Amino acid sequence: MDHDILRAAVVGAGYWGPNLARNFAASDRWELAAVCDLDADRAARVAAANGGADVETSLAALLERDDIDAVAVATPAGTHHAIALAALRAGKHVVVEKPIADRAGSAAEMVAEADARGLVLMTDHTYCYTPAARKIRQLVADGELGDILYIDSVRINLGLVQPDVDVFWDLAPHDLSIIDFVLPGGLRPRSVAAHGADPIGAGRSCVGYLVLPLDGGAVASVHVNWLSPTKIRRMTIGGSRRTLVWDDLNPQQRISVYDRGVDLETQALDSLERRAATISYRLGDTWSPALEEREALGTMVAELADAIQEGRPALTDGAAGLRVLDVLEAADRSLAAGGGVSPLGSEALELAGGAA
Amino acid sequence: MDHDILRAAVVGAGYWGPNLARNFAASDRWELAAVCDLDADRAARVAAANGGADVETSLAALLERDDIDAVAVATPAGTHHAIALAALRAGKHVVVEKPIADRAGSAAEMVAEADARGLVLMTDHTYCYTPAARKIRQLVADGELGDILYIDSVRINLGLVQPDVDVFWDLAPHDLSIIDFVLPGGLRPRSVAAHGADPIGAGRSCVGYLVLPLDGGAVASVHVNWLSPTKIRRMTIGGSRRTLVWDDLNPQQRISVYDRGVDLETQALDSLERRAATISYRLGDTWSPALEEREALGTMVAELADAIQEGRPALTDGAAGLRVLDVLEAADRSLAAGGGVSPLGSEALELAGGAA
Amino acid sequence: MDHDILRAAVVGAGYWGPNLARNFAASDRWELAAVCDLDADRAARVAAANGGADVETSLAALLERDDIDAVAVATPAGTHHAIALAALRAGKHVVVEKPIADRAGSAAEMVAEADARGLVLMTDHTYCYTPAARKIRQLVADGELGDILYIDSVRINLGLVQPDVDVFWDLAPHDLSIIDFVLPGGLRPRSVAAHGADPIGAGRSCVGYLVLPLDGGAVASVHVNWLSPTKIRRMTIGGSRRTLVWDDLNPQQRISVYDRGVDLETQALDSLERRAATISYRLGDTWSPALEEREALGTMVAELADAIQEGRPALTDGAAGLRVLDVLEAADRSLAAGGGVSPLGSEALELAGGAA
Amino acid sequence: MDHDILRAAVVGAGYWGPNLARNFAASDRWELAAVCDLDADRAARVAAANGGADVETSLAALLERDDIDAVAVATPAGTHHAIALAALRAGKHVVVEKPIADRAGSAAEMVAEADARGLVLMTDHTYCYTPAARKIRQLVADGELGDILYIDSVRINLGLVQPDVDVFWDLAPHDLSIIDFVLPGGLRPRSVAAHGADPIGAGRSCVGYLVLPLDGGAVASVHVNWLSPTKIRRMTIGGSRRTLVWDDLNPQQRISVYDRGVDLETQALDSLERRAATISYRLGDTWSPALEEREALGTMVAELADAIQEGRPALTDGAAGLRVLDVLEAADRSLAAGGGVSPLGSEALELAGGAA
Structure with missing residues (x-):
């Protein structure tokens, strides 16, 4: 073109x-x-x-x-x-x-x-435009992972304690924007629970956990930490068909797709709707796609x-940016409430939902 | 003797x-x-x-x-x-x-x-009697890590979905008992927040997060997961002097002690008690103690x-066993309340506290 | 049956x-x-x-x-x-x-x-009957790796210094028997060069290198070491189509098959048989087959x-056992000659060749 | 100053x-x-x-x-x-x-x-001036490793096949110059054996092994490879007191010093000079020094x-540069002789020896 x-x-x-x-x-x-x-x-x-x-x-x-x-x-x-x-x-x-x-x-x-x-x-x-994030978005969109069951993102490092923002606002936007990017409908959690700790007395959270229940019983979580002596940047995306791990610090194998998992089949047993669940395990191959090198x-x-x-x-x-912001504000409300669960659904998000 | x-x-x-x-x-x-x-x-x-x-x-x-x-x-x-x-x-x-x-x-x-x-x-x-856990308890007791700032424990695996207990009761007792063992006063969180997900419809949590605020602004957290295709068993114990990582799946270096961290010095500036905080970073050596092989x-x-x-x-x-049980019961209450923060301080724990 | x-x-x-x-x-x-x-x-x-x-x-x-x-x-x-x-x-x-x-x-x-x-x-x-070795043999036989270009095997550890045999006879039989097992025609090197060192004065080689030129310009090598503080058991098998790495100490991904490599195309330029070679690089996916658990x-x-x-x-x-023995005896001759290249083709091997 | x-x-x-x-x-x-x-x-x-x-x-x-x-x-x-x-x-x-x-x-x-x-x-x-190489030189000079028993250097990668030089001249100068830098007297092998393979028909060695016997029964070896799909840059320096591993691709722990090894004590038994050797094993701690970041x-x-x-x-x-060159030329002679052991001691090296 x-x-x-x-x-x-x-x-x-x-x-x-x-x-x-x-x-x-x-x-x-x-x-x-x-x-x-x-x-x-x-x-x-x-x-x-x-x-x-x-x-x-x-x-x-x-x-x-x-x-x-x-x-x-x-x-x-x-x-x-x-x-x-x-x-x-x-x-x-x-x-x-x-x-x-x-x-x-x-x-x-x-x-x-x-x-x-x-x-x-x-x-x-910016992170959404890395070759890894684009590949993950494509794999999810193509159904390679099946339904998303859970997303667990860890971003910890001996980081610069920021003078103006806490560890959630400093680091979690990366995780949240990536999750928003790869989930087919964007990041629309039903609520947010945020747990922060400031064990060094910095005046703001230096260690943080976010838990974001998603539709269908799924969950996303983000762990951020400025005080860790080791550096980890890993996102696990568990799906009903396969599970993907993005280890951004392993340049030789950033993305691994595991054809392993737990399958649960539920059968109706009789007219009383009693059900029997059968759990089985898949132990299939692992696959790591080649990624182009591109800024x-x-x-x-x-x-x-x-x-x-x-x-x-x-x-x-803009709606993606707004969704990330809405989660961060809900996290602030949760923190202010001592870790209580904070619902989303603000007018702002409604607007963004309509705009998307 | x-x-x-x-x-x-x-x-x-x-x-x-x-x-x-x-x-x-x-x-x-x-x-x-x-x-x-x-x-x-x-x-x-x-x-x-x-x-x-x-x-x-x-x-x-x-x-x-x-x-x-x-x-x-x-x-x-x-x-x-x-x-x-x-x-x-x-x-x-x-x-x-x-x-x-x-x-x-x-x-x-x-x-x-x-x-x-x-x-x-x-x-x-049993896990408390592994050479690694005993070494960690000793290092903490000797002050090698300083004050404990945070403990982050991850125990995930493609695990057997249990028919009778959820992932918290199946896996977290290991983490909780170890944390109880290494903390000088035992595990006495101020509250428990539990977040569980059952994305496969197993009838009980298959993915779980526990957050346990400790005294002095510290925090402990436990992440357990039956659905992960990769196996991780890692506990990070951040201290004011050093930080320790126990990676139980790395037999060549199970324990690493990092002389790295963030230091915050607070000085009173004047009689109005305004304070200036200076943040500095230590980037020291890493040390991995040899562990005896012993069942x-x-x-x-x-x-x-x-x-x-x-x-x-x-x-x-017995009091250690009771403390672990009390956290698990508080987690149950938190789950029942949709992830709300559940205080400890039951009569049971009071009793255990007195007994310890 | x-x-x-x-x-x-x-x-x-x-x-x-x-x-x-x-x-x-x-x-x-x-x-x-x-x-x-x-x-x-x-x-x-x-x-x-x-x-x-x-x-x-x-x-x-x-x-x-x-x-x-x-x-x-x-x-x-x-x-x-x-x-x-x-x-x-x-x-x-x-x-x-x-x-x-x-x-x-x-x-x-x-x-x-x-x-x-x-x-x-x-x-x-015994090692040939591990799930990993059997899978590798199958992949080679199916042509998944193409022609074998090189095999590099490392088996080092802080090992027990044996009283009666050197490090070649103690450890290399594992590598040699596996190489014999996976190569379609068995291990039939054109010669053997062995280099040993006894830096602690144990009276026999504690560190050893074997280099085995194969037909078609390919090469196999074995590095064994009793004195290494770290344990490595890794065999790389480079092929014209793909390259396989067997890392026996990584239970989560013992075998990786890399669709990466160097391709060289040679074209005759003219009647004088001058040739132009074009080198290109493949940077494809990595694949790790699931292995059954079996003794x-x-x-x-x-x-x-x-x-x-x-x-x-x-x-x-028996011929496989003989081929391994013949390489070890050629290695002994090479060592006795100060590392010189020792041809194979003894009567013993001729006999085995006939017998195979 | x-x-x-x-x-x-x-x-x-x-x-x-x-x-x-x-x-x-x-x-x-x-x-x-x-x-x-x-x-x-x-x-x-x-x-x-x-x-x-x-x-x-x-x-x-x-x-x-x-x-x-x-x-x-x-x-x-x-x-x-x-x-x-x-x-x-x-x-x-x-x-x-x-x-x-x-x-x-x-x-x-x-x-x-x-x-x-x-x-x-x-x-x-240049590599000699990395923080890692300088630290290693210092540790060796301070006697922290004891006598050097063996050095094993691996530098493999999917590399650019060079049009004019083979894999020895392309990659091994890095290893050789580092070995020359850290050994107290510089790299003065008694001989060189070089084994090369060109399995893709590139017209020059693409896979190479150098074995360099040192004084006192010690040995240095270098493995270089342009055809490996995985990248390894690791040098192991075994000493009589401790052993050091430099893994240049592990930025979180480039250098590990292992207080592990094999000790051999030899005692004269009687006037006939019969000797009894006792082998013991040290299983001590591991230590990883912090390295400054500096170009x-x-x-x-x-x-x-x-x-x-x-x-x-x-x-x-200049003498260091000459010693590296002399090893490379001896490697060329060894290759030309089909892998035979090539003595050093050329006039060139004599001169350099005198100059050092």
């Missing part, structure tokens, strides 16, 4: 903006048209390092330009809402660094605005181009 | 009884005096295979004998209470296969009876002999 | 004999008819533990019995030749504990005698029954 | 030169004075990317400058000899990319020239500065 080249502007030239700029500049789908930052020097350095895009210091001026197709927002989370709304209202497609906003309510407004205008609003859930962010910007040109939502759209 | 040989009787010649009989017979501290089972043939086979102990089919007759120092109970959990009380009342020391009883209230009565009579009541928490059950029967002859509680005494 | 039950006698009730006796007794293909040892008590214990076979202390008397179909020889290697020849001459089928004899010349005589009489002579290369020795005795009743050589026949 | 800043010129702006230029420019010990390449554009790009050094296209002109302290040679191996000799004769210190030359004879001349002029001639054995090449340029300013040979001096 022959595509027109699209033109992107990156807003924010701090930590993540240069990565976005580099990938737009390197893509054959995009031209990096401008880099915008209040700090002109910083913007100029990023522009120069990526082939000489325009430098802008005024967001308003940037959005008035009619040669910009999409705006990539890489500013602090608290500013995402205002910048993205302004860009959408100026008719630009928008991709926002995660988290999509600092509150679910703000995210819901952004989703509604993009819907109303028929523009693409994408969340930069996730390059795939992300290509997906943004595809979504714009095909007039469809991005794979990780 | 020169010890008199003690004489043991094993009650119950089913699955576990033969293992107990074999270890009593092989010990230089014990003589296997009798095997008691309603099924005389079964008892006779176990007796014959272990050097020819007496065969008894009547518990009453067994307990009337005055040449028996201790009775090992390896019958179904529902019978532990009655048999152990009878044995204690006959003046015998008692060791009971785990769980110590089927209800915490029963266990509490057993503990009280033993206390009143000055007899040893031991719970056969856990052999160490267990030796400990029973020591406890009897030294007139002290066994390392895994 | 309905088989008559065969009757076996085990000669030698020391270390290995009881294992053989147990497996004959447990097999539905065999009856354990007798246990023979100069030490009548030892023979009686083995017989009693396996259902009460006859006890014999005279080999001559045993061989005169006409109710014995096969004799299993588990005596010191130096006695294999005499016992096996006597048994064959008495018309018995014979299985011999490895090594088949202490010298290749003796083994060749045994092979010739069995051939002349139309009897089965089997070498008990190797049980499979071995069943194979002996099959070979006898089908009138064919056993999978690990 | 306060050091004067030294001035370096990099000759060759192809693959490796930019890495050298970047590290000289980033070092507080060096100023990057010039980049020299026949291709002025290429030199200019490297100079610009590293703070704007001078561009030279004439080696003669470069060497005439008196503001250059040292020349780093990163040109094809065949040109190292001529360039290094010219630089030494111009009074410059020299560091040469490995291999130090394409023939041992050339390397010997370079070593002699540097010695005669009192200049530093360094070989850029090897940065450490290398600092060592060059230290060597120049302290007037001493560099840790990886």
Whole structure:
């Protein structure tokens, strides 16, 4: 397919903006048209390092330009809402660094605005564009795993204790966005229970557990920990047909698909509906698919181009960003209630549900 | 030290009884005096295979004998209470296969009876007598890990779905008894939250998570799973000085002690008690102690002999068994309440606390 | 197929004999008819533990019995030749504990005698009957790996330094017998180079390397080491289509088959036969077959029954035992020559080649 | 210590030169004075990317400058000899990319020239400057391992089959230079046996084994392989006191030191010098030192500065490069002789021995 080249502007030239700029500049789908930052020097350095895009210091001026197709927002989370709304209202497609906003309510407004205008609003859930996550999504969609029974995600490391966010907000968005990406209908837990511990007195949770009951008796869980001396990044996805383990620290075998499991067959015994259950075990082969080597962010910007040109939502759209945010806010409520189960179903999520 | 040989009787010649009989017979501290089972043939086979102990089919007759120092109970959990009380009342020391009883209230009565009579009541928490668990207990007691910050235990496998108990009662007693064993004051969580899932419709939880807040902001957690195609048995014990990982499936390095961690120093800044926290990271060496090869059950029967002859509680005494049972019952209550946080502090535990 | 039950006698009730006796007794293909040892008590214990076979202390008397179909020889290697020849001459089928004899010349005589009489002579290369080795043999035979390019076998451990044999004779027979088993034509190297080291002054090689050039430019190598603090048992079999790795210490994934490799296509460029080679790389999936759980020795005795009743050589026949012995003797010659390359092709092997 | 800043010129702006230029420019010990390449554009790009050094296209002109302290040679191996000799004769210190030359004879001349002029001639054995290699060298020097008994190095991977060199010349220099670096007296094997295989018809060895007998009965071996689907980079260094394993693909535990081993005590029994040997086994702890994170090449340029300013040979001096080359040439001779044992002790090595 022959595509027109699209033109992107990156807003924010701090930590993540240069990565976005580099990938737009390197893509054959995009031209990096401008880099915008209040700090002109910083913007100029990023522009120069990526082939000489325009430098802008005024967001308003940037959005008035009619040669910009999409705006990539890489500013602090608290500013995402205002910048993205302004860009959408100026008719630009928008991709926002995660988290999509600092509150679910703000995210819901952004989703509604993009819907109303028929523009693409994408969340930069970068991990979803790794070859591993894309392969898993495909395997689940193809039914290779069967129905999803449980997802268990562990992301622990001796990590930098963050000054402003707890371990849930720092690490769990990765797990939640991936789970949202691979589940056919997205991550829609019935409730959230969050358990946090701050045994070093850091003032926020350093060790955390999330449990998310899913429909049909399934469950997702996330374990995050800043204090672990060993590093583990492993997600297990148990299915009725097969079970998949993603061990991201094993480059020689990141994904293993096990044709092993427990099968339960239930038979109606008689008209009284008494049932006999027979449990059997499958002990089949293990298979590890080869994965291409490709930078996730390059795939992300290509997906943004595809979504714009095909007039469809991005794979990780605004609603996906909102669903992740809604789980994190429910986790906050659970923590505040001492670990109690916190229902989802806020207005924000309803809106996102409608938007998806 | 020169010890008199003690004489043991094993009650119950089913699955576990033969293992107990074999270890009593092989010990230089014990003589296997009798095997008691309603099924005389079964008892006779176990007796014959272990050097020819007496065969008894009547518990009453067994307990009337005055040449028996201790009775090992390896019958179904529902019978532990009655048999152990009878044995204690006959003046015998008692060791009971785990769980110590089927209800915490029963266990509490057993503990009280033993206390009143000055007899040893031991719970056969076999895993606690592995070389690894003993080494960990020693390291914690010596302060090598500092204060315990968190314990995270994972025990997952493609396991036999049990017909009568859920995954918590099947697998978590191992984790809980080990945690109870290594924590200096035993396992005394402030509450229990249990989250279970039954995604295959087995009629009971097949995937489970326990979160147990401990004093001082610490937390213990247990993840058990019958449906995992991979087998993991790993316990991480994070301490303020060092962190230990027990990977029981790595025979070449079961225990690793990491001199790595996050340090937080809090300083009072001024008289208004504002504080500044400084976080630093230690990235020190890793150390893996050599472990002797020794059968856990052999160490267990030796400990029973020591406890009897030294007139002290066994390392895994009745109160330990009761603490584990109390957590499991609190987990049941949490599950019944849909994952809500369930406080401990039952009368049963109070009693055990007093007994410890 | 309905088989008559065969009757076996085990000669030698020391270390290995009881294992053989147990497996004959447990097999539905065999009856354990007798246990023979100069030490009548030892023979009686083995017989009693396996259902009460006859006890014999005279080999001559045993061989005169006409109710014995096969004799299993588990005596010191130096006695294999005499016992096996006597048994064959008495018309018995014979299985011999490895090594088949202490010298290749003796083994060749045994092979010739069995051939002349139309009897089965089997070498008990136990490792070949593990589920892993059988699966590998099948995969190679089915062409799943393509042509064999190289085999690299590592068997190192902190092992018992043997008083009478060096590390080659102690450990390499395992590797060599497995390589012989999986290669379609058996192990027939063109030469052997052996390099040994005795850095602790034990009086014999404690660290050893064998390199065995095979036909078609392929190579097999074996690294054995008694002094390694870590234990490795890994065999890599590189093929033109796929490469297989057997990691015997990874029970969760003993065999991995990699659809990865280097492909070289050679094209004739012109009439002068100049050639251009194009190298390409395959980076395909990895596959790990499920393996049944089954004791190797049980499979071995069943194979002996099959070979006898089908009138064919056993999978690990006398010639296989001879080929392994011939490599070990060539290794000895290489060592004696300071590591020089030692050709095979002794009369012994010629004989075995003819016999195979 | 306060050091004067030294001035370096990099000759060759192809693959490796930019890495050298970047590290000289980033070092507080060096100023990057010039980049020299026949291709002025290429030199200019490297100079610009590293703070704007001078561009030279004439080696003669470069060497005439008196503001250059040292020349780093990163040109094809065949040109190292001529360039290094010219630089030494111009009074410059020299560091040469490995291999130090394409023939041992050339390397010997370079070593002699540097010695005669009192200049530093360094070989850029980069791996020796990794934190792991430096730690190992220190542990060996401190006697932590005791006497070295064996070194076993495995470097296998699905690698790029090289058009001009075989797998020995491509991969083994890494292993050999590291072994040379950690052995107290450098790598001085008594002979070399090389076994290569070319099972894909590539025209050169793709699978290779080197065996290098060392003094005192010790042995070093190197296994290299371009055809392995799995990647292994592991060096085991067995010592009389402890054994060290360097697993370079395990970033969480690159180095493990095992206090395990076999001890042999030999006692004279009587005046006839009969001896009794007693073998015992140590089963002690394992220890894994923390390693700093530091780029090897940065450490290398600092060592060059230290060597120049302290007037001493560099840790990886010209003689080290020559020793590696001499082993490779002996390996070539062994291969040409069909795997025969090839003695070292060429004039080249004699010279290097004298120079060391």
